[in-house]
Structures are given as C-alpha cells and as structure tokens.
Amino acid sequence: MADADRTALAAVFADAVRRAIGMAPGHPFVALHEPEFRGHEWDYVKECLDTGWVSTAGKFVDEFERQLAAYTGAAHAVAVVNGTAALHLALLMAGVESGDEVLVPTLSFVATANAVAYCQAVPHFVEADPATLGMDPVRLDAWLEEVAERGMRGCINRRSGRRIAAVVPMHTFGHPVDLGGLLAVAERWGLPMVEDAAESLGSRYKGRHCGTFGRLAAVSFNGNKIMTTGGGGAILTNDPVLAARTKHLSSTAKKPHPWLFEHDAVGFNYRLPNINAALGCAQLEQVPAFVERKRALAERYRRELAGVEGVRFVSEPEGARSNYWLNVALVPEETRDDVLRATNGANLMTRPAWTLLHTLPMYRSCPRMDDLGVAESLERRLINLPSSSRFGD
Numbered sequence: 131m132a133d134a135d136r137t138a139l140a141a142v143f144a145d146a147v148r149r150a151i152g153m154a155p156g157h158p159f160v161a162l163h164e165p166e167f168r169g170h171e172w173d174y175v176k177e178c179l180d181t182g183w184v185s186t187a188g189k190f191v192d193e194f195e196r197q198l199a200a201y202t203g204a205a206h207a208v209a210v211v212n213g214t215a216a217l218h219l220a221l222l223m224a225g226v227e228s229g230d231e232v233l234v235p236t237l238s239f240v241a242t243a244n245a246v247a248y249c250q251a252v253p254h255f256v257e258a259d260p261a262t263l264g265m266d267p268v269r270l271d272a273w274l275e276e277v278a279e280r281g282m283r284g285c286i287n288r289r290s291g292r293r294i295a296a297v298v299p300m301h302t303f304g305h306p307v308d309l310g311g312l313l314a315v316a317e318r319w320g321l322p323m324v325e326d327a328a329e330s331l332g333s334r335y336k337g338r339h340c341g342t343f344g345r346l347a348a349v350s351f352n353g354n355k356i357m358t359t360g361g362g363g364a365i366l367t368n369d370p371v372l373a374a375r376t377k378h379l380s381s382t383a384k385k386p387h388p389w390l391f392e393h394d395a396v397g398f399n400y401r402l403p404n405i406n407a408a409l410g411c412a413q414l415e416q417v418p419a420f421v422e423r424k425r426a427l428a429e430r431y432r433r434e435l436a437g438v439e440g441v442r443f444v445s446e447p448e449g450a451r452s453n454y455w456l457n458v459a460l461v462p463e464e465t466r467d468d469v470l471r472a473t474n475g476a477n478l479m480t481r482p483a484w485t486l487l488h489t490l491p492m493y494r495s496c497p498r499m500d501d502l503g504v505a506e507s508l509e510r511r512l513i514n515l516p517s518s519s520r521f522g523d
C-alpha cells in the first residue's frame with residue numbers, strides 16, 4: 131500500500147472512532163477505559179471511614195463475595211487483592227506444582243503467564259482462534275496429540291518429560307472463548323481448567339457466566355476493567371472445599387480463633403481490604419448497566435467501521451454474549467502503526483495487542499506450539515479502541 135493510501139485509511143479510521151464515541155474534532159483526551167462512579171461509591175466508602183473498618187475485616191468483603199456469586203451464578207467467590215493473586219491461588223488450588231507445565235494463550239496479558247511462574251511451573255504457549263481471539267481448541271487438541279500422552283502421572287509432555295497440570299483459557303477483551311470445545315479437550319486429556327476471566331465480568335457463554343465453567347476462575351477489578359475496586363480480584367468456584375481452602379490460604383492460613391495467632395500452612399496476604407470491597411459493592415450494582423452501555427457502544431463501532439475498507443470490527447463469537455470490555459478492530463498489517471499514530475495524535479487513545487508472551491525475554495525458552503501464526507497475525511493487526519461505558523449512553 132502506498133504511503134498516501136495508508137495515511138488516508140488512518141484518517142478515515144480516526145473519523146469513524148470519533149463518530150462512534152460521539153466526539154467532535156478538537157475534543158479533549160479520550161482514554162482507553164475510564165472507571166465510572168455514579169452509584170453508591172461515596173456512601174459505602176464513607177461508611178468504612180466512619181466506622182474504622184477499612185482493612186482486613188468488615189462487612190463489605192463478605193457482602194461483595196455474596197453479590198459476586200449471585201451475579202455470576204458461581205457457588206462461591208473469594209475476594210483478593212488483585213486478579214494476578216486470584217490467578218496464582220486458583221492455579222495452586224487446581225493442583226499446579228513446581229516443575230509442572232500449564233497451557234496458557236500466548237495472546238494474553240503477562241499476568242496469565244506470571245501466575246504460572248509464581249507456582250514454580252512453566253507456561254506452555256497455545257495458539258489463538260481468529261473467531262474468539264482466545265485459545266483454539268482444535269489446534270490445541272492436535273498439538274497435545276503430537277506432544278503429549280496420558281499416563282499414571284496424568285498428562286505428560288513427551289518432549290520435556292514434565293507433567294501438564296492445567297489449561298488456562300482467557301476470555302480476550304471480554305469475548306468468551308470456545309468453552310465447549312476447550313472443556314472437551316480438557317476432559318480428553320484429564321486437565322483441570324482454570325479460567326482467566328479477568329476481562330470478562332458480565333460476559334456469558336451459552337447463557338452462563340464466564341468463570342463458572344472451569345474448576346476455578348480468576349476475575350480482576352483493576353482500575354481499567356469493566357468495574358473496579360481500585361485494585362482487586364476474586365476467585366470463583368463451585369467447589370465448597372476449594373473455596374474454603376482458597377479463603378484460608380488468602381488470609382495467611384490463620385486458624386480461626388478469638389485470640390491465638392496460629393497458622394497451619396505458608397499462606398498469603400491476599401485478602402481484599404474492606405474499603406476496596408465497599409467500592410466493589412457499589413460498582414457491582416452497576417455492572418448490568420455497564421454491560422448494556424458497552425454493548426451499545428460496540429454496536430456503534432461495528433456500524434462506523436463497516437465503512438472503512440480492509441478493517442474488521444471484532445464482534446462477539448456465536449453463542450456468546452460479550453461484555454465488550456475493550457473493543458477491537460483488525461486493520462491491514464501495513465497500516466497498523468499509521469492508525470495508531472493518527473488516533474493517538476488526535477487525542478483518541480488506542481493501543482496495539484500485548485506483545486505475545488512467548489516472545490518476552492523471561493518466557494522465550496518456554497514450550498510453545500510450533501505454529502502460533504494466528505496469534506502472530508492478530509498481534510500485527512489488532513487495535514484496541516476507546517471503550518469507556520459512558521460512550522454507550
């Protein structure tokens with residue numbers, strides 16, 4: 131493509147983004163995703179300050195967990211300090227041990243692989259599916275057929291000799307992964323599934339909330355997610371034993387007692403403080419409305435970008451209802467940087483995909499599928515668009 135054509139496409143793209151979010155040229159800076167506090171945030175946080183219950187005990191943590199379970203349909207929710215900690219605990223609870231391998235998407239935020247490393251385990255990187263942007267179950271099954279075998283010790287990578295202990299699909303930018311396909315693969319290879327549902331609060335797959343399909347799931351409430359607790363996360367599970375164990379380990383493995391400080395394991399200081407949970411209760415009340423407005427915004431992007439030649443807006447996969455956490459456009463490879471320049475230069479924050487995890491220095495020598503061509507192609511074409519829910523009003 132000629133320089134002039136790329137520049138022209140980038141300008142048309144920036145115009146389409148501006149129309150989708152209802153802004154006139156010359157507008158102030160538009161962030162990728164802003165939190166929104168229009169509910170009971172001030173009331174609940176003030177209650178923490180007024181009563182002095184700001185830290186590791188208080189009514190909002192239990193209340194937040196109850197509401198989170200009710201909203202997602204998970205039997206149990208355990209609130210922790212961030213999504214990465216949630217993922218770390220979920221992996222430990224799924225039985226991941228030192229020296230194991232864990233299947234993770236190469237197209238993900240670095241925390242997915244870091245949580246594996248925290249367990250002294252090794253990430254094993256998996257190819258993406260162009261329809262969901264998440265793990266491709268067909269390609270994963272074929273890969274395991276090539277490199278793995280099921281035996282007495284579970285699923286073994288014949289090349290490394292290590293046990294493959296779990297599979298961790300991620301719902302990319304809120305779009306549900308092919309859970310049906312992946313559950314079948316997990317079952318076939320005897321692998322527990324841990325969902326990285328950090329980005330998908332409010333997303334559903336065949337009517338059921340993301341994060342309720344695996345043995346456990348991790349959700350994030352970081353400031354840029356669909357709802358925030360400042361910093362925070364949660365583990366979802368339907369297993370009461372795992373839920374109790376998770377809660378115990380997240381609060382320094384302290385045995386319940388009115389005054390004794392006794393601990394029965396190397397626990398973690400991962401419990402969500404009450405003041406953050408207060409914010410969480412207020413935010414969670416608004417999540418259904420956030421989802422509706424984000425879906426309305428996605429529809430506007432779909433319409434506006436349909437007119438831009440060579441650009442594809444990524445819509446929710448079939449059978450899924452996405453929260454459209456971050457909207458995604460795929461642009462012709464050679465125009466990506468022009469589009470990034472034109473939008474950011476016009477005060478519209480856009481961002482390329484994460485650098486693929488298997489190429490990061492600390493994960494470069496980890497096992498990976500031989501062919502990660504789809505993830506590589508997505509990385510070269512993907513652009514995240516401004517997605518704050520206020521633009522869906």
Ligand SMILES: *Cc1c(COP(=O)(O)O)cnc(C)c1O
Nearest residue numbers: 212213214239241242328350352
């Ligand atoms: C945000 C995120 C996390 C981690 O959540 P934090 O709360 O930031 O620790 C993990 N995985 C994915 C895919 C995320 O987007």
